[in-house]
Amino acid sequence: MQEPSGRPVxxxxxxxxxxxxxxxxxxxxxxxxxVAEETRRRVDASIERLGYHPNPMARGLSRGLSDVVLVIxxxxxxxxxxxxxxxxxxxxxxxxYELTLVDLEHPDSERKRHLADIVARHHAAATVIISLPPxxxxxxxxxxxxxxVVLVDVRSxxxxxxxxxxxxxxxxxxxxxxGLGHRRIGFVGDAEDRFIGNPASANRRHGYEQVLFxxxxxxxxxxxxxxxHGMDTAKAAALDLLDRSDRPTAVFAASDVQAFGVxxxxxxxxxxxxxxxxxxxxxxxxxxxxxxxxxxRQHLEVSGVRAGLRLLELLGQPLPFEMPEFPELELVTRSxxxxxxxxxxxxxxxxxxxxxxxxxxxxxxxxxxxFGRDERIPRRK
Amino acid sequence: MQEPSGRPVxxxxxxxxxxxxxxxxxxxxxxxxxVAEETRRRVDASIERLGYHPNPMARGLSRGLSDVVLVIxxxxxxxxxxxxxxxxxxxxxxxxYELTLVDLEHPDSERKRHLADIVARHHAAATVIISLPPxxxxxxxxxxxxxxVVLVDVRSxxxxxxxxxxxxxxxxxxxxxxGLGHRRIGFVGDAEDRFIGNPASANRRHGYEQVLFxxxxxxxxxxxxxxxHGMDTAKAAALDLLDRSDRPTAVFAASDVQAFGVxxxxxxxxxxxxxxxxxxxxxxxxxxxxxxxxxxRQHLEVSGVRAGLRLLELLGQPLPFEMPEFPELELVTRSxxxxxxxxxxxxxxxxxxxxxxxxxxxxxxxxxxxFGRDERIPRRK
DNA sequence: GTTGTCGGTGAAAGCGGTTTCAGTCCGCTG
DNA sequence: CAGCGGACTGAAACCGCTTTCACCGACAAC
Numbered sequence: 001m002q003e004p005s006g007r008p009v010x011x012x013x014x015x016x017x018x019x020x021x022x023x024x025x026x027x028x029x030x031x032x033x034x035v036a037e038e039t040r041r042r043v044d045a046s047i048e049r050l051g052y053h054p055n056p057m058a059r060g061l062s063r064g065l066s067d068v069v070l071v072i073x074x075x076x077x078x079x080x081x082x083x084x085x086x087x088x089x090x091x092x093x094x095x096x097y098e099l100t101l102v103d104l105e106h107p108d109s110e111r112k113r114h115l116a117d118i119v120a121r122h123h124a125a126a127t128v129i130i131s132l133p134p135x136x137x138x139x140x141x142x143x144x145x146x147x148x149v150v151l152v153d154v155r156s157x158x159x160x161x162x163x164x165x166x167x168x169x170x171x172x173x174x175x176x177x178x179g180l181g182h183r184r185i186g187f188v189g190d191a192e193d194r195f196i197g198n199p200a201s202a203n204r205r206h207g208y209e210q211v212l213f214x215x216x217x218x219x220x221x222x223x224x225x226x227x228x229h230g231m232d233t234a235k236a237a238a239l240d241l242l243d244r245s246d247r248p249t250a251v252f253a254a255s256d257v258q259a260f261g262v263x264x265x266x267x268x269x270x271x272x273x274x275x276x277x278x279x280x281x282x283x284x285x286x287x288x289x290x291x292x293x294x295x296x297r298q299h300l301e302v303s304g305v306r307a308g309l310r311l312l313e314l315l316g317q318p319l320p321f322e323m324p325e326f327p328e329l330e331l332v333t334r335s336x337x338x339x340x341x342x343x344x345x346x347x348x349x350x351x352x353x354x355x356x357x358x359x360x361x362x363x364x365x366x367x368x369x370x371f372g373r374d375e376r377i378p379r380r381k
Numbered sequence: 382m383q384e385p386s387g388r389p390v391x392x393x394x395x396x397x398x399x400x401x402x403x404x405x406x407x408x409x410x411x412x413x414x415x416v417a418e419e420t421r422r423r424v425d426a427s428i429e430r431l432g433y434h435p436n437p438m439a440r441g442l443s444r445g446l447s448d449v450v451l452v453i454x455x456x457x458x459x460x461x462x463x464x465x466x467x468x469x470x471x472x473x474x475x476x477x478y479e480l481t482l483v484d485l486e487h488p489d490s491e492r493k494r495h496l497a498d499i500v501a502r503h504h505a506a507a508t509v510i511i512s513l514p515p516x517x518x519x520x521x522x523x524x525x526x527x528x529x530v531v532l533v534d535v536r537s538x539x540x541x542x543x544x545x546x547x548x549x550x551x552x553x554x555x556x557x558x559x560g561l562g563h564r565r566i567g568f569v570g571d572a573e574d575r576f577i578g579n580p581a582s583a584n585r586r587h588g589y590e591q592v593l594f595x596x597x598x599x600x601x602x603x604x605x606x607x608x609x610h611g612m613d614t615a616k617a618a619a620l621d622l623l624d625r626s627d628r629p630t631a632v633f634a635a636s637d638v639q640a641f642g643v644x645x646x647x648x649x650x651x652x653x654x655x656x657x658x659x660x661x662x663x664x665x666x667x668x669x670x671x672x673x674x675x676x677x678r679q680h681l682e683v684s685g686v687r688a689g690l691r692l693l694e695l696l697g698q699p700l701p702f703e704m705p706e707f708p709e710l711e712l713v714t715r716s717x718x719x720x721x722x723x724x725x726x727x728x729x730x731x732x733x734x735x736x737x738x739x740x741x742x743x744x745x746x747x748x749x750x751x752f753g754r755d756e757r758i759p760r761r762k
Numbered sequence: 763g764t765t766g767t768c769g770g771t772g773a774a775a776g777c778g779g780t781t782t783c784a785g786t787c788c789g790c791t792g
Numbered sequence: 793c794a795g796c797g798g799a800c801t802g803a804a805a806c807c808g809c810t811t812t813c814a815c816c817g818a819c820a821a822c
Contacts (some may be wrong), residue, residue: 008526010778010779012778020802021803022778022780023780023803024801026779027780029779033781034798039801053501053502055442055777055778055779057439057447057777057778057779059778059779061809062806063807068481076470086484093484093486100481101480101481105471123389146389290668391807391809393809402773403772403808404810406809407810408771411810416769420770442807442809443776443809445777445810
């Protein structure tokens, strides 16, 4: 605990202090070779006394591999991304790996940030890419380098990863509305350059269209509104959809964030949810529960956990716990959906406000999001 | 772009390929000394052809300083923490620094993770600590090491940082309720070990008490409910507060998350917000807008930005932009507060659902949270 | 015509670790 | 008692890069 201020303590100082050679200290540190009990004690004492911490750069250089896992994601404030990251972190916490974060924020702006270049620049032990589909060029380049790559929220033949079945998800949501008796069902999703973007929204729409088709319902083009991802943009799109006398009686939004936009639009038109319009979202982010949004739940945090475990496998590390098994997708029925004409305005609004636990089929998991979790556990009591 | 697969390309290979010495390549890379135009061209060509990226560990080791900024925080899924981090990231993005993330998640569990040890272990160029007050021992040890430390959401004499004036914030919230005519005002805040925890909640309470005192209002002990931080715990605490015939007509919650708990409690008691109970939160996280919560806004993302800029200063780096000036705290009036007895149940509920933009005094900033921002900008159009 | 000075370059010495290799010193076996 | 293997240790090489330092040629200054 001395640490004479200034430059950090080096292994050489420890060796000198303990009266041994540098390699011996290294052996004590890593247990890479037998060290006499007495020697070990002396070394440990010196380490403690000097407050020595091995320099991770030197160690990494020497061993030829770093201990950092590079994580690349589009935007950390995005609730879904955030939760996936949290899941990954919870796994990495149990390992000797560090986490280096690269937030692209505007991944496709000018497209100048090539994923593969970012990866190459970092020389990390492994890379996790969240919600960003690598281009073909990226894929080729990533395959050429040695460090493993794991994808989250993206399916690829080239890399392990766990995208969900978005088509099935779209079908679940649409069937729910159909089951409630809706026949005019709108869709609000991403308008995006599909060469770059995540195809999730498009696939959810495919599921939606498939179900309607199977039910013999014609899809009216003007019941589909696309806008760049975001709550406000979705609201604008939803206004087009809902500000008509022959509006749909229900809307399936490709994400919870967009569903909020739809609800906001409904509100500003004086429409009751679900009295006048039912709304279904997708993801089940934390806020969905708060607002009482009916949605298709995917286990966001679990996807991060899985990626972490898969990574450890690839790195030949022991897994701190088992790969969790979760239903991939499930409908969470809350208070933004009802049969057409089946409105109880006041009750439903009130319920919507706080997520009417009574009517909700909740599943408790080991990975509850932060809102439902106590951050500070009172100690000794 | 060849990269013969396997081991990453080294500077030696580039040097050989370009027919120059290693130092020359280094000079081209860093512009640290003049290089003949012709030579430079050859080297650049080799770098490009081989797909060379300097090994950051080797570089760091050699230069004696790393390019990573260590960020330690309590829980990344916590909206306030998340936003602060996002602000920091936006600054670091403009610099050559990498960001390594350590999420404690349960910072005080067993207290075994000493901040100073984490910092020492990483040998980073600098450290940012978000929403975690260092202990005295930590502080001493952190001061002893060379790399700068910046605090976010914590005030300290030892390190630069920008905590807000929580007492003033508590006063703002309470005065608002007082101004609406409330005389029985409850408080819901953190029950915590103040030796470890962040004193924010306690300070907000002090502000609250001060205002009531100045107004000549007696504070009834049972109008104050404390619980470990979290929405569900706050709900339970609020139930105690509100499930009485002589309940308060308004509640000031020490954070938005806790305010949501209070609203949830009110809902489950069949109380209308703000008809029967007004609720004020603190922070103005994204969700607050969504739910229409009246709250005391602090510019969370800006706090991260400031920390980033301050860090760059300490590191002697040029600042990518100016230090933003923002009002420290401001009341954002939405739809969860009203004068006692001044209820319009249906309207207010509906408004609450989506944040009734009309009645809201919004301030637009350059740092809008994700919900209000388009994540994917459609290109070429 | 000798000195500087400066652009341009390479040899070599680190940076702080790990790892190979070559011993010592033992205790055992045959 | 020679021979052997294992426990334990240190010298030295190496990881990939930066940074002196020395050197060479060219050109300006005296």
